[in-house]
Amino acid sequence: MNILKTYKIYIGGQFPRTESGRTYVVKNSSGDPIANVCQSSKKDIRNAVQAARKAFGTWSERSAFNRGQILYRMAEMLDGRKAQFIEELMQQGSSADAAAQEIERSIDRIVYYAGWCDKYQQLLSAVNPVNSSHFNFSVSESTGVVGIVADEASSLIGIISQLMPVIAGGNTAVLIASESLPLCSISFAEVLETSDLPAGVVNILTGSADEMLPTLAEHMDVNALFLSNASKEMVKSTQLAAVDNLKRVLVLNEDWTDESAQGIRFISCFQEIKTTWHPIEQIGGATSTY
Amino acid sequence: MTAQNTPYSTIPTSPTIDKVGVEERVARFQTRSIKGPAKMQGLSMVLSMIDLTTLEGKDTPNKVRQMCYKAQHLHDVQEGLPTVAAVCVYPSMVAVAREALKDSSIKIASVSTAFPSGQAPFEVKKMDTQFAIESGADEIDMVISRGKFFAGEHNFVFDEIAAVKEICGSKRLKVILETGELASLDQVRRASDIAIHAGADFIKTSTGKIQPAATMQVTYTMLMAIRDHFDRTGKMVGMKPAGGISTSKLALHNLVMVKEILGDAWLSNEWFRFGASSLANDVLMQYMKQVTGKYQSVDYFTID
Numbered sequence: 001m002n003i004l005k006t007y008k009i010y011i012g013g014q015f016p017r018t019e020s021g022r023t024y025v026v027k028n029s030s031g032d033p034i035a036n037v038c039q040s041s042k043k044d045i046r047n048a049v050q051a052a053r054k055a056f057g058t059w060s061e062r063s064a065f066n067r068g069q070i071l072y073r074m075a076e077m078l079d080g081r082k083a084q085f086i087e088e089l090m091q092q093g094s095s096a097d098a099a100a101q102e103i104e105r106s107i108d109r110i111v112y113y114a115g116w117c118d119k120y121q122q123l124l125s126a127v128n129p130v131n132s133s134h135f136n137f138s139v140s141e142s143t144g145v146v147g148i149v150a151d152e153a154s155s156l157i158g159i160i161s162q163l164m165p166v167i168a169g170g171n172t173a174v175l176i177a178s179e180s181l182p183l184c185s186i187s188f189a190e191v192l193e194t195s196d197l198p199a200g201v202v203n204i205l206t207g208s209a210d211e212m213l214p215t216l217a218e219h220m221d222v223n224a225l226f227l228s229n230a231s232k233e234m235v236k237s238t239q240l241a242a243v244d245n246l247k248r249v250l251v252l253n254e255d256w257t258d259e260s261a262q263g264i265r266f267i268s269c270f271q272e273i274k275t276t277w278h279p280i281e282q283i284g285g286a287t288s289t290y
Numbered sequence: 291m292t293a294q295n296t297p298y299s300t301i302p303t304s305p306t307i308d309k310v311g312v313e314e315r316v317a318r319f320q321t322r323s324i325k326g327p328a329k330m331q332g333l334s335m336v337l338s339m340i341d342l343t344t345l346e347g348k349d350t351p352n353k354v355r356q357m358c359y360k361a362q363h364l365h366d367v368q369e370g371l372p373t374v375a376a377v378c379v380y381p382s383m384v385a386v387a388r389e390a391l392k393d394s395s396i397k398i399a400s401v402s403t404a405f406p407s408g409q410a411p412f413e414v415k416k417m418d419t420q421f422a423i424e425s426g427a428d429e430i431d432m433v434i435s436r437g438k439f440f441a442g443e444h445n446f447v448f449d450e451i452a453a454v455k456e457i458c459g460s461k462r463l464k465v466i467l468e469t470g471e472l473a474s475l476d477q478v479r480r481a482s483d484i485a486i487h488a489g490a491d492f493i494k495t496s497t498g499k500i501q502p503a504a505t506m507q508v509t510y511t512m513l514m515a516i517r518d519h520f521d522r523t524g525k526m527v528g529m530k531p532a533g534g535i536s537t538s539k540l541a542l543h544n545l546v547m548v549k550e551i552l553g554d555a556w557l558s559n560e561w562f563r564f565g566a567s568s569l570a571n572d573v574l575m576q577y578m579k580q581v582t583g584k585y586q587s588v589d590y591f592t593i594d
Contacts, residue, residue: 046585053587221587244584 012051013199055200071114142170144223388426503533532565
């Protein structure tokens with residue numbers, strides 16, 4: 001007998017059902033049901049943001065090296081579960097070749113960002129020349145809680161591509177999965193759960209972005225939003241809702257399957273630059289003092 | 291005086307507590323869903339019942355001044371919010387709080403009798419209380435001698451409370467039972483009866499230094515002691531759960547419980563208080579969520 005899996009959501013390192021108790025049925029291209037998925041609600045957003053905020057302190061303060069280790073671990077865990085992801089991608093309409101290619105690229109991309117974890121700081125930071133007796137330097141700091149709306153057209157590579165630069169940079173995330181292609185998002189949460197990632201660093205909800213995004217966008221405890229290939233209307237309403245606490249809203253129209261759709265530029269979008277003026281003694285000295 | 295004719299011997303014996311029954315009753319209070327205008331009213335009431343508390347070894351005069359400012363200006367962005375009922379500090383900080391609060395209607399509560407352990411000579415405890423009152427305290431939060439209580443010297447506990455009440459005079463006395471150390475609900479009930487009969491104006495669950503603190507089971511047991519006393523004598527005694535109540539939801543559930551056990555007469559800060567240090571901000575955030583429709587961030591509220 002074929003049993004349809006009920007995909008639950010991922011909040012604070014747990015897999016609860018949605019607070020609302022609602023589900024929806026995901027169908028394949030020929031109209032056959034393939035899974036039951038949670039139709040998450042505003043209160044799930046609330047709970048997820050709370051979990052992400054709680055996790056932010058410890059995650060952003062972890063050593064960069066340790067964050068990198070955890071991302072590598074994620075890649076290993078995903079590699080061990082390739083077959084499941086290929087099956088899910090094919091259920092959702094991918095060809096066998098495309099599915100195999102997507103999972104390989106996803107693993108590569110995680111490894112790529114794992115490598116960046118303890119390196120981007122050097123590139124984003126600087127010692128600045130100033131015309132006074134100060135040692136002046138700029139360093140990058142994580143932005144905070146980032147709300148991500150996954151690319152609607154991508155089940156796996158899109159999520160990886162949006163999520164990895166955010167958490168590699170020490171942020172925590174609340175991700176709304178693709179409504180029509182949600183299967184891999186929750187299976188990926190199962191990968192995260194076995195990767196030593198602290199609870200709450202990544203929270204994944206399934207359901208309608210139209211329903212949940214306004215709550216996320218106006219939430220005062222969310223610091224930035226990341227949309228991908230979103231409609232004009234969604235972008236506009238999100239930007240308006242984000243005004244109150246001056247959230248950064250990043251909207252990108254990338255093809256995440258492309259090999260070049262990765263880089264430090266995605267990490268730097270969710271970093272704040274802090275500049276410090278440190279007084280030094282040598283007044284009027286001619287030589288460099290640091 | 292023999293044990294037969296002391297004031298202590300006049301305390302009626304209470305029936306033993308049915309722990310399972312208490313748990314079931316308490317669970318039912320927690321299923322109530324309070325929404326809309328009722329929630330707003332409840333949250334506002336919770337704010338007005340808070341004893342904003344700082345009881346740490348590292349308390350400084352400026353920490354106390356800052357807390358007194360917060361007590362008067364909970365969230366100035368929003369009009370129509372009440373102030374808290376009182377601030378609660380150590381005796382050495384009462385004078386600082388008095389100066390900071392000036393003629394505000396916010397009361398100053400001082401812990402005393404060698405808070406939190408209560409392990410000091412009787413004379414020292416009396417001086418402690420005297421000092422707090424002379425420094426300007428409006429209310430005294432004393433701890434009972436749990437050591438004596440467990441040694442079976444209930445008589446001593448009773449006399450000590452009565453003596454402190456005598457020093458307090460018209461100032462209101464809250465008696466802290468430290469229920470986290472009392473081990474069973476029967477002991478909580480016995481300690482409540484002793485405190486009430488010895489002259490407590492309020493009975494209070496905990497110091498906040500011991501876990502568990504103000505569980506709903508314990509608060510329920512103490513509320514029942516208050517009700518039985520009221521039914522018998524017609525005299526009201528106040529209740530103050532303290533420690534561990536840090537969310538709006540739990541505070542609202544406590545109010546539901548007070549209303550159903552004691553009735554509307556107790557739903558004011560004259561007769562019911564919350565001892566808390568971090569509850570106020572959670573209530574304010576819930577309140578502002580109701581006003582704006584947006585989930586709030588602690589970044590936009592003053593530090594408590």
